[in-house]
Amino acid sequence: xKCIDFDKEFQRYITAWMKQHAKDYKNVExxxxxxxxxxxxFLDTPQSFIAGVKPGEYFLSFKDAKVxxxxxxxxFKQRVPVPDMLLNRIGELGEESVSPLLxxxxxxxxxxxxxxxxxxxxxxxxxxxxxxxxxxxxxxxKEDDEMADNAxxxxxxxxxxxxxxxxxxxxxxxxxxxxxxxxxxCDGPSDDGLFEMAxxxxxxxxxxxxxxxxxxxxxxxxxxxxxxMRAAADDTTHYLDYIELRSAIEKLGGECPERDFxxxxxxxxxxxxxQ
Numbered sequence: 001x002k003c004i005d006f007d008k009e010f011q012r013y014i015t016a017w018m019k020q021h022a023k024d025y026k027n028v029e030x031x032x033x034x035x036x037x038x039x040x041x042f043l044d045t046p047q048s049f050i051a052g053v054k055p056g057e058y059f060l061s062f063k064d065a066k067v068x069x070x071x072x073x074x075x076f077k078q079r080v081p082v083p084d085m086l087l088n089r090i091g092e093l094g095e096e097s098v099s100p101l102l103x104x105x106x107x108x109x110x111x112x113x114x115x116x117x118x119x120x121x122x123x124x125x126x127x128x129x130x131x132x133x134x135x136x137x138x139x140x141x142k143e144d145d146e147m148a149d150n151a152x153x154x155x156x157x158x159x160x161x162x163x164x165x166x167x168x169x170x171x172x173x174x175x176x177x178x179x180x181x182x183x184x185x186c187d188g189p190s191d192d193g194l195f196e197m198a199x200x201x202x203x204x205x206x207x208x209x210x211x212x213x214x215x216x217x218x219x220x221x222x223x224x225x226x227x228x229m230r231a232a233a234d235d236t237t238h239y240l241d242y243i244e245l246r247s248a249i250e251k252l253g254g255e256c257p258e259r260d261f262x263x264x265x266x267x268x269x270x271x272x273x274x275q
Contacts, residue, residue, distance in 0.1 A: 001071045003080040004058075009049050013042050043085075059089040068093070069100035069118075073107075076114035087117070091124050098127045105130075116150055123154040131158060135165045138177040145176075152180050163188045170197055175205060179212065186218040195221050202227060209237070210244035217248035225254040233257040 017038055018031070025031040043056030050058055062068055068090050075082040090097045101118040104110055122130055134151035141148040155162040166181045171193075173181065179201055185194060198219060202212045209231055216224040231237055232245040239261050246256040 001067070001074060003071075003075045003078050004050065004083075005080050006055060006083045006085070007081040009047065009055075010039065010042055013047075014038065055083075056085060059083070059085050062089065063093075065090065065093045065097040066100040069097060069104055072117065073104055073110060073114050076111045076117070082117070087121065091121055094125055095127060098122065098125060098129050102130060102133075112147070116147060119147065119150045119154060123150075123157050126157065128158060128161060131155065131162055132165055135162070135169045135181075138166075138180050139169060139173045141174070141177045141180060143176050148177075148180065152184070155181075156184055160188060167194065170194065175201060179205065179208065182215050183211075186215040190219045190221065195219060195223065199224060199227060202231075210241045213245045213248035217251040220252070222252050222254075225249060225252055228252070229254060229257055232259070 014035075022031075025034070044054055046052045046054055059068070062071075068086065072082060072086055072090065075086070090101075101122055104118045105115050119134075131154075134154050137145075137148045137151045155166065163185060166185055167188075170178055170181055170185070178197055182194075182198055182201065186198070198212070198216055202209060202216060202224075205212060213228055213231070216228065228245055228249050232242055232249065237245065237259075242259055242261075249256040
């Protein structure tokens with residue numbers, strides 16, 4: 001399928017529009033504020049580069065989800081900006097698009113950004129079909145993993161439906177995966193095993209204590225208080241981490257140990273200057 005560069009065509013449309021309407025606006029800012037309406041008009045106006053079809057309706061005549069998903073992949077491969085109208089059409093087809101999107105994700109030579117887009121579309125469709133796959137991506141995830149992060153957002157959008165699969169996977173996941181899934185599981189039903197894994201993460205991943213202290217507070221188990229208070233009292237704990245630890249301690253009904261910070265803590269110094 002031909003990958004039409006709608007962005008380039010819109011730029012041509014804007015250029016002609018600005019020449020025609022330059023005198024109608026007092027300054028550049030006023031003209032920029034009109035751009036959303038100009039774009040809406042562009043989408044709703046028949047254009048010669050697509051044989052007199054309105055850009056906003058161009059993809060509506062295509063009803064085969066597989067064709068549309070393959071078309072989307074071609075856009076990425078050819079490095080042509082993917083039209084929102086194409087993505088919207090894939091999303092509108094709902095469950096019909098799920099299988100083609102999953103097939104795209106499993107292709108070895110598909111560009112990573114195309115796979116990322118496919119995951120986003122699956123989240124917007126709201127399907128449960130790839131739930132286990134998205135959980136499995138958390139098992140050996142890297143610290144910085146955009147695909148796994150995107151999959152985690154999909155799991156979050158599924159709500160409580162994803163909790164059992166994630167809870168089972170916690171036993172097999174690496175620390176990064178456990179922390180990622182804990183960010184969602186801490187808002188669901190807890191148990192001793194989950195609490196123990198959360199405490200182990202808190203003790204082992206000291207650089208992430210601030211966020212992990214929040215997860216512990218959301219689990220609502222007062223047994224976390226001694227570890228939280230030790231961390232808050234630790235002289236090596238920086239000011240911002242201390243603030244998060246204090247919040248977690250107070251949420252669990254504890255009293256945070258007082259600390260005196262000075263200008264040797266860069267963040268404390270920076271915040272003090274702002275006050």
